[in-house]
Amino acid sequence: MPPAIETNDLVKEYGELRALSGLDLTVEEGEFFGLLGPNGAGKTTFINILVGLVRKTGGEAHVFGHDVESEYQQARDAIGIAPQEFNVDRFFPIREVLMHKAGYHGIPTEVAAERADDALRRVGIYDKRNERFDWLSGGMKRRLLLARALVTEPDLLILDEPTAGVDVQLRHDLWELVTELNEEGTTILLTTHYIEEAERLCDRVAILNEGRKVTVATPDELKTRGTDTVSLTVEPTPETTPALGPYAHEISQSGDRLEVKVDNGSRITPQMLNDLEAAGYAITDLEITRTSLEEIFVDLTRQADRTVTRSGESESAESTEPREQEGVV
Amino acid sequence: MWSIGSRALFKRELSRFVRRPKNTFMPPAITNVLYFAVFGVILGTRIDDVAGYEYLLFILPGLIVLGTIANAFENASFSIFHGRWNEYIHETLTSPLSYLEMVVAYVAASAVRGLIVGVIIAAVGWVFVPFTVESGSFTVENAAFLVATMVVISALFAGFGIIGGLVARDFDDLTVMNQFILRPLVFFGAVFYSLTMLEPFAQYISLLNPMVYMVDSVRYGLLGHSDFLELAPAAYAEVVPLLSLGVLTALTLAVLALDVYLFKIGYGLTD
Structure with a gap:
């Protein structure tokens, strides 16, 4: 079985700005994988290349072995994405929004209706099914994004900052739900600013900075680097x-x-x-x-001097690549 | 091309305008009631017949074309642009629909809206000037020609609407396209007059306006009258309407191909 995500030398340039600089990353099927990095690190660009919202400038990206450009239909069919932005169709009640999304994935209307109800129940907003998106509270909107990602029963679930700005209760509910999904076999790619979230949920995390991979490791391995x-x-x-x-x-x-x-x-x-x-x-x-993961994160992504102190030696961020690649992917 | 996915998108697009008749069907109905009232009832009695037809009947095909293409264009451009503006077009773009399926669904739904508006205008016209089969030389052949022409021009302008929706940077751009490009071309497209009333030079200039062919084709289909049949050399007289339809069909296919290409390269859609 090919990896859930595999990118080689992935590059994205916006004019002079290089958002991704030759990113090599592999996420295995069934993994709960975290993407960490400061704002502008390239996390969302990376995700959007996978789902077709951003065109890569160079390199390769595959989802379950399907090239995201030449085999975009197969690649996109495998992905469910809950983005940061509330990019939801405001014209229709949320149940219909989910049915439409399921329909685009080739799911017949009757099945799409059942899937929509199931997804809404699963995220706990079934009683709001006939409301429009604008009428939902902030937390419910976040839940809806997750329901929309789930309605197609994706093999790869991408969550881009799913708990940004949500209350503690909802955050824990979402954690519980995505853990459950991962246990059921769904591969999960999570981007987050919350170190605790990555530490708690992820099998492995990649730290990105300025479009480059700084390191990939398990949260425990990372901690030993501090x-x-x-x-x-x-x-x-x-x-x-x-x-x-x-x-x-x-x-x-x-x-x-x-x-x-x-x-x-x-x-x-x-x-x-x-x-x-x-x-x-x-x-x-x-x-x-012990060093917190947060301190390590700050250390790894410090722009002025990305130096990782370890056993009396100093390594630049780039020079960590060969080592962490042994354990990766 | 007409998969479950494209049908789902078509249905979504259709539902959007069908559920909002106040925004989509009422305005063209009211506008055309005003046209018929002013040009037909108030002024029409003082205007002689044109090309042998009561003036209101003569302008009816042009008004149908105007309403049809304006609504097909507006629907497609609004749907694409509004989806871009609020980013919910991502729901479509991140789905496994092929680019062809996306374009076909958007164009088909917008063309349907254009056709529904065309029928509404015809119905409004009928109230003011009850046309019958005897009004013109309305035959089965003409009916087929009329339907084919209407389908082609509504699809053509839905296709143009897709481009408009992709190119527009704000809502003002959409207004500019509709008010400053579409309407002048239609008003100078022999809707309210016959080409035969123009000086030869103005006739030649008019031939550069694609709307002239559309209006003339629909008038031919509905009334059996074509200005081109009167202007064209006798040797071409029999093929002129079909030639117009052929050229419009080819243009429509070219525009749809451009739509698919723009979706493929992500023009206005992806970074």
Whole structure:
């Protein structure tokens, strides 16, 4: 079975602006895949190329093995998309909007009506089925976008910032629903600004910045790339800051309190304790603070200096490509 | 080409205007009541017959053409442009419909609206000037010719409407197309006069106006009268109406092909 999404050297230029710069990305069938990146990173451009709303400038993009341009019908038939914008037909009650969408996908009217009802029930707005889009609340509109994406029973569900601006309850409802869909076998591509969302839902995430892939990894793998802080209280109070091995990127001291920046706190700490004890210190308190995914995200996408600190070495964002590609795709 | 998908889009397009008769069917009905009242009842009695027909009857085919093509154009251009403006055309564009299916559905629905308006205008005209088969030389052949011509010109202007909807950058552009291009061409398209009333030079200029052929063809189909039959050399007299229809059909196919091409390259639709 071909991957759900496979792009090679995908390029999109808007005049002088390069929105995507040779993006290689593969999303396997059945995966819950997250796309993270700051505004303007190219996430929506990437999605819109897959569904035909943006024409690529170069490279290749396939959905379940179908080229998005030469086999656009097969590619689009496999995709259900819930976009950021409320691009819904305002002329008709929402049930009919869903029936139309199902119809465009070749689903006969009777079946389309059942599908529309099912989708509306699933997202919890069935009782609003005869209302028009403009009459729905913001949260209901978001739900409708998801229902419209689901009405064609897609193999690939694309969610572009699905929880932007929604309340906590709805966010949790949506998380529950998309998790359920993924468990049923639907491949899901999620773009989000919410790190917690990606961490909670995604099998793997790709971080994009300025149209380039910075990295692809599982949320847990990503976390190991950050710098943890090990806080220790030692006796006696050091007169000068103790010297530690190269694993310590930064040591700060305040009285008997030491703060040491290391890559993988839980792995490095035993060695650090040994080194401190060998230097004549007793450890009376210890705390490891792990880097949040958010901090790693900021670190990876920092524009001025996209440097990832790791084990005493410095790597540019671009140079992370070969490594993360081993585990990818 | 006429798959479940294209039928669904056609039905959606049809529903949009059928459910809003106040916006779609009432305006042309009222406008034509005014035309008939002023040009027919008030002024018509002071105007001599034209080409042997009561003036109101003579202008009726032109008014039918005017209403039909204006509505076919307006429907297609509005539907495409409004969908672009509010981005709900994405529902269509992200679907597995082929570009040909999309164009066929949009054009067919807009052509149907044009034809319905044409029938409404004919009905309004009939109230003012009850035309009968005896009014003209209305034969089965002419009826077939009339239907074929109406279908072709409504499809042609629906096709032009697609281009208009793709090209327009705001709603003003749509108004400009309708008011400054379409209407002048129709008004100088021998709707209210016969070509035979013009000086030879004006006749030649008129031949550059495609509307002249449409109005003349519909008048021929409805009344059996064609200005071209009177103006053309005798050797061509029998083929002139069919030639007009042939050229209009070819033009329609060319415009539809251009529509499909524009959808394919995403003109006005994709970034």
